[in-house]
Amino acid sequence: MAETNRLPAGGRIDRTRRIRLTFNGAALDARSGDTVASALIANGVKLVGRSFKYHRPRGILSHGSDEPNALLNVSRGPGRSDPNNRATVVEATEGLALSTQNHWPSLETDIGAVNDVLAPIFVAGFYYKTFMWPAKAWHKLYEPVIRAAAGLGVAPTEPDPDRYVHRNAHCDVLVVGAGPAGLAAALAASESGKRVILADEQAEMGGTLLHDLTSTIDGVPASAFVAQALATLAARENVVLLPRTTAFGYYNHNHVVLTERVTDALAKPAANLPRERLWQVRAKEVVIATGSHERPLAFADNDRPGIMLAESIRVFVNRYAALPGRRVVIATTGASAYQAALDCKAAGLDVTVVDLRAEEACGPELASARAAGVEVLTSHTVVGSTGRKAVTGLIVAPVSGGTVGARRTLACDAVGMSGGWTPAVHLFSQSRGKLAFDPALDAFLPGTPVQANCSAGACRGLYDLSACLADGWAAGAKAAGLSGTRDFSAPASFTGFQPVRVMPTDGEPRKVRAFIDFQNDVTAKDVKLAVQEGFKSVEHVKRYTTTGMATDQGKSSNMNALGIISQTLGKDVPQVGTTTFRPPYTPVTFGAIVGQSRGALFDPIRTAPLHDWAVAHGARFENVALWRRAWYFAKPGEDMHAAVRRECRAVREGVGIFDASTLGKIEVVGPDAAEFMNRIYPNAWLKLEPGKCRYGLMLKEDGFVFDDGVVARMAPDRFHVTTTTGGAPRVLSHMEDYLQTEWPDLKVYLTSTTEQWAVIALQGPKAREVLAPLVDDIDLSPEAFPHMSVRTGHILGVPTRLFRVSFTGELGFEINVPSDHARAVWEALWEKGQAHGITPYGTETMHVLRAERGFIIVGQDTDGTVTPDDLGLGGMVSKVKPDFVGKRSLVRPDMLRADRKQLVGLLTDDPKTVLDEGAQIVEDTNQPLPMTMIGHVTSSYWSDACGRSIALALVSGGRARKGTRLHVTMPTGFATVQVVDPVFFDAKGTRVNGTPQPAAAA
Known part of the structure; x- marks a missing residue:
């Protein structure tokens, strides 16, 4: 393709830097500074996609983040393929491969377009009305088909090779939006010397000033004013400028989250650069200067390729020197579109304006247009369009007293429509600020803020250039704690519009397919039907019709939909309300959200200081929280059960060593x-x-x-x-x-x-004999160092906190040493213990040993609803302390019930049967289904020391059931168990003092 629709001069593109792209495999010319959308327009491409439901041909509608139609799959190389990219925000870079979505077999010939013929049955709520019957058909019939048809693009299957990072920042003033109001706010705030961040979603800062070729500000052209302002801000050390950065979420305490596109605009980015950077900014004050969105007009077949927003045509012509068409009709109900008509005329295009307003309702914009030779048809409506894959004409008719006159078709290859403006109040609403409806502007505006922020410029309903600049300056000064205002000299802008929900038509209005939501194929009659079927809440209408649920989140459709709802209900718009503006403001990549938390960092593994020793000695590992812990140490030919039995015997009979770090x-x-x-x-x-x-x-x-x-x-x-x-x-x-x-x-x-502290647990009857030679300043005798004591001293000259504690029921020491010395101390203990058969053991053995003694593990033998008394530890709770955390809750009646689940032991009638952990317990197996469950198994093991299986369980009224028999679910039926005390081994606890007298088996 060639740039057949590129002006020979003008625009902000760099004509010396040619860029080659591909679009559905065909070569595409572009220039540095182009977006994909402007490159497509310059190459004469109008058809860029198919709509979601009806598969209707769709073209580019807008020039910014509100684009609902031009969603492309963008490939930047191997592994770098992303679906659903808005062509209007993707910058043209060398080698981009662009492809369209949601069609088969091709964009031009799409079998899915048969849905357009069946449109009369695909009305609002079709899914809910149709897929309810027959009742059993959903999973077998409907779900597979719907899932296959759902979505627009295809998610990539290859791993993302790019890097994403997160950054935290603090500032005194965050300015969101670098249009006229945002630039002025940043200039004012930065004069205070306070820290200022200015963020804007576009590649270039300046907003509407970038395509304003006629306005002057304080005597200089708008583009020169932008250059001067940015140079001033860049020179100030207290200012951070963030282009290509979207503020997508506003949270509590002035926490604003932004995504910065770092390398997408670079054909060959440096390897050390991330693709995107997510900024988490905490600001003392926030100035919201996010501008406004132009509303499309609702008329029959208003979705043909080539029908665009009027301001977007102006942007493509002035900023990118790209011509959406050469015969342009501007259809409007307001004044601002006249500037687009004048700029198109100045570019040499054939322009006609169709204005619904009466001649006397128009302002100076009408005289300006006619003086420039632009034909203007006032008191005219649009009743339809012609063409299929590109617009070829606009059908218009005069309107008088509500009566629509004779139609005529204006031949054209581009249409710019303008139904007024909707302030972008998304971030303000996310900050929990309340919106207020202004009938004069037919829009919701920021009301009283909840957080430390203020709105400035078009996002609060100011559309005159000089007013926006002055408002931004005042907001920035106030945010920085300064006083004073500043007036800016600029020509008066064309402002004001007449709100219209659906353009008047001479046919039956209910038969007109006037699209409100372009991406989801929601028409005006769909919205009316939803209301007529009883959906009065705007949130319900949104979900019933899917309007506003597209990737643009209703930026182009919400106000038209609200207007239709209010008209149908006979209520004012404020009574209807508006939908909830939730983050993100625009789509955010998963990579930006995840940042560096992926792969090994998604679920990071922490290793103890003795991990390498365990690896060298054959340990098998398990994940415990974020830690990787030695599970058991298997010798050749051993499975886990054999290894654990051997390790348990070693601790009970000799000495075991365990990493408890x-x-x-x-x-x-x-x-x-x-x-x-x-x-x-x-x-x-x-x-x-x-x-x-x-x-x-x-x-x-x-x-x-x-x-x-x-x-x-x-x-x-x-x-x-x-x-x-x-x-x-x-x-x-x-x-x-x-x-x-x-x-x-x-x-x-x-x-x-x-x-x-690294912690080495030395457990078993021989523990003191192994430890004593290595400690010279701590008396290890039982009299000087009794159980549940701690001493400080040295082991091998290393400072230690030595605990005399045991989680195994055996004589035990827990040796705390600085982590850097753990390996040396461990290996010394290992060497000394060889004469005593020292054995390393893992977490599974630790679990068995503690269960034999009835010691609990929180999170395994508790489930978040267990009190100390439920565990048999009620004696630990002080009866005399005036208060402690949880004291009042422990005396609630429900906490004192006799049927609470309590910790007990279970012994199976068949000693070899090991119960399943989590298995349910019933009192009687002869009861009808569903049976009444009275508890569950929390821990279950084979115990060599007891010569049988053992289990702990939480059972309703458990302590009163000791000696009784219950039944535990098993894969093959039930196992009968006896309820016993939860201590199975060494019930008197004598072994903890190093006196290994054999205890009776459980």
Whole structure:
């Protein structure tokens, strides 16, 4: 293709830099500075897609982010293929491969167009009315067909080779939009010296000033004013300019999220650059200067390729020197479209204006057009168009007193339509600001803000150039804490319009297919039908008809749809309301949202300091929270069960070594540390002596168990708190929340030390014998160092916090050393333990050993609805403390019911049967379906020490059921079990003191 529709001069494109693209395989010429849309227009391409439902031919409608029709698949090379790209925002770069979507076998000949013939049956709500019968046909008949037809483009299947990054930024003033109001706001705010960020979605900043060839601002052309303003801003160190950056979400506390397209405009980007950068900006003040969107007119067949928005024709002609056509008809109900007509005339095009307004209702724009030789037909309506894959004519007729006169067809190859303007209030609405309807402007405008922001320019209904500039300056100055205003000298703009929902027609209005939502093929009669069928809420109408649910999110369709709803209901527009403006403002790539959190970083794995040793010694691993932990150490020929049995025997009979470094660890320090611990835990802490440990259950406000762990008092003002591996972040957050919001008077400091300390658990009857030779400044004797104590000293000269604790029921030590020294200490223990048969063990063995002793694991033996008493640990809860987290909830009647689920042990009648964890428990197998479930199995293992299977379970009224028999679901039926105490081995706990007297098997 060649640039047959390119003006020989003008525009902001660089004619010296030629770009080659392909469109459906055909070569396409472009110039640097083009968008894909302007390149297509310059090459005479009008047909660019097919509509979603009817597969009607569609062309480019707009020039910006509100484009509903020109959605293309864009390929930038291997693995870089994206569907549903708006041709109006994609910049033309060398080598782009563009292809159209939603058609078969080709764009020109689309079998799906048969739907257009069947349009009378595809009315609003067709899906809901049709696919309800027969009742059983959905999954077999309808769903496969609908899923195959759904969507426009095809999602890529190859991995995305590009990189995306996130960046956080803070500023005093964030200005969104760099049109006239935004530039003025940034200039004013930056004079204060405060930090200013100016973001705009276009490749060039300047907004409407970039295609304004006639206006002057303070005596200089609009384009020169833009250049001067940007040069001034760029020279100021307190200003950050972000072109190609869309503010798509406005959240609480002036948190605005933006996406910056970094490399899409580069044919050969540097390898170190990300494709997109997501900015999370926290601003003290936000100036919203997002402009407004032109409304299309609703008339019969208003969707033919070549029918565009009037301002967009002006943009393509002036900014890109691309001609949408040579015989142009501008159809309007307002004044601004006359400027498009004048600019087209100045470019040498044949132009006619069709204005619905009466001659006397027009302003100076009418005289200007006629003085320039433009034919103007006032008091004329548009009743249709001609052509199929491109518009060839516009059918117009005079209107007088509501009567439509004789039709005539104006031959044309382009139509510019303008039904007025709709302020872009999306970000303001996202900030939870309330909108106010202005009948004079027929639009919702920003009302009272909820956050620290203000709106300026066209997004609050100001359409005159000088007014926009002055308003932006005032908003920027106010946001920066300055006072004063500034007047800008600029010619008066053509403003004002007559709102029209559907153009008057001489036929039956209900038969006119006037499109409201171009992408979803929603017509004016669809909206009317939805209301007539009982859908009075605008949100319901939106979903019933799908209007406003396209990729443009109703930017071009919402106000026309609202107007039709209000007319049909006989209510004013404010009574109808508007749809909810949710983020994102425009589509955002998944890559930008995910950022660097993909692949290995999507679910990052943390490894303990001893991970490499475990790998070298044959460990199999499991993921626990974000950690990769040694699951078991299999010897050649062993499966997991054999390895675990061997490891369990080693701990019970000799000594085992276990990496417990992943335990959460929090340092609680300060004069009020003991008082803080006393409030955050249900048991007592004030009298715990330094050097002693205590087991603590942490509760939520609802009284349910939240986490648990051993806590050591290192000094009067210092506690070493351990948590579960997965619970460390939430426990620290829980503590910080109460410290900052409930007890800010307490002098306490919280520090996560999980990575500071590596923890080596040495467990078994021989543990003291292995440890003693390596420690010379801690007395390890039972009398000097009893169970549940902590000592500080050195091991191999390395500082250590040595805990005498056990999660296995055996004599145990947990050796805390700085992580950098973990490997050396571990290997020394390993060497000393060889004479005693030392054995490394993993998490599965740890689970078996603790279950034999009835020790719980929070999150496995609890389910978020368990209290301390449910676990048989009610004695831990202080009866004398005035308050602690969860205290009031523990005395609620439901917490004291006898039928609450309580932790018990289960023994199967067949000792070899190992129950399934999560299996349901019933009292009687002869009851009718559905059976009443009274509990579930929480932990289940084979125990070598007990010579049989064991299980823990939560059972309704469990403690009162001891000695009774229940039934547990199994894949083949039910297993009969006896309810017993949850401690299966060494019920008296003598082994923890290193006295391994054989205990009776469970």
